[in-house]
Amino acid sequence: MEHTEIGVVHTKVDRADPEAVATLSKFGVATIHEVMGRVGLMRPYLRPVYPTARLCGTAVTVLLQPGDNWMLHVAAEQIEDGDVVVAACTTESEDGFFGELLATSFRAQGCQGLVIDGGVRDITDLERMDFPVFSRAVNAKGTVKATLGSVNVPVVCGSALVRPGDVIIADADGVVVVPRERAAEVAAASAAREANEEGKRAQFRAGKLGLDMYGMRGPLAELGLRYED
Ligand SMILES: O=C([O-])CC(=O)C(=O)O
Numbered sequence: 001m002e003h004t005e006i007g008v009v010h011t012k013v014d015r016a017d018p019e020a021v022a023t024l025s026k027f028g029v030a031t032i033h034e035v036m037g038r039v040g041l042m043r044p045y046l047r048p049v050y051p052t053a054r055l056c057g058t059a060v061t062v063l064l065q066p067g068d069n070w071m072l073h074v075a076a077e078q079i080e081d082g083d084v085v086v087a088a089c090t091t092e093s094e095d096g097f098f099g100e101l102l103a104t105s106f107r108a109q110g111c112q113g114l115v116i117d118g119g120v121r122d123i124t125d126l127e128r129m130d131f132p133v134f135s136r137a138v139n140a141k142g143t144v145k146a147t148l149g150s151v152n153v154p155v156v157c158g159s160a161l162v163r164p165g166d167v168i169i170a171d172a173d174g175v176v177v178v179p180r181e182r183a184a185e186v187a188a189a190s191a192a193r194e195a196n197e198e199g200k201r202a203q204f205r206a207g208k209l210g211l212d213m214y215g216m217r218g219p220l221a222e223l224g225l226r227y228e229d
C-alpha cells in the first residue's frame with residue numbers, strides 16, 4: 001500500500017465499540033487470529049520489549065519519517081482513553097523513536113501501549129512502568145524532529161493494514177488487528193472458541209488422546225499408516 005497522505009492529522013476517529021474492545025481484551029492473539037479466518041496478524045518480527053507486555057485498544061495511527069519522531073508528539077494530542085498508538089514508517093527505520101518520556105506522556109493521555117514498526121529505547125524503564133511496547137528493534141540511537149508525517153491515516157505496520165479506530169491486541173505470541181466493523185462479531189467468536197478449547201483441555205488433562213478426540217484413527221489408517229513392533 002502506498003502512503004500518499006503526508007502532513008495531515010485527522011482529528012475525528014470512528015473507534016470500535018468499547019464493549020467489544022473490553023471483551024477482546026480477555027482473549028489471546030492466537031485465538032483472535034484463528035476466529036477471524038487466520039488473517040490480521042502483523043509479521044512476527046514485532047516483539048514485546050519485555051516478556052509480559054500485553055495490550056488491547058483502539059488504534060491512533062502514526063506515519064513516521066525515518067529517524068524522526070516528531071509525529072509521535074503530534075499523535076499524543078489525539079489519544080483518548082483506551083487507545084493504542086500504532087506507528088509505521090515511510091521507509092524501514094530501526095532508530096529509537098520512543099522511550100520512557102514519550103511513554104509517560106502517552107500514559108497521561110490514557111494510552112494503553114505502543115506498536116511501532118521501528119526502534120525504541122529505555123526498555124528497562126518501560127518494563128518498570130509496565131508500559132507495553134511491541135517494536136521491530138531496541139536501539140539507543142536518537143531521532144530528530146524535522147520532517148512531517150501524518151496522524152490517523154491508514155498505515156501498514158508489520159505488513160498489516162491498520163485504520164484509525166481498529167482494535168489492536170498484542171501479547172507474547174504477536175500482534176493482531178481487528179477491523180473496527182468486525183469487533184463485536186470477533187469478540188463473540190473468540191468467546192465461543194475459548195469455551196470449546198476448555199472442553200478439549202479437560203479431556204486432554206484426563207488423558208484422552210487427540211487421535212480419539214478428533215477421530216484421526218480412521219483417516220490415518222486410510223492413508224496407510226502402519227504400526228510396527
Ligand atoms: O525522547 C525521545 O526522543 C525518545 C526517548 O528516549 C523518550 O521518549 O524517552
Ligand SMILES: [Mg+2]
Nearest residue numbers: 099100101122
Ligand atoms: Mg529517553
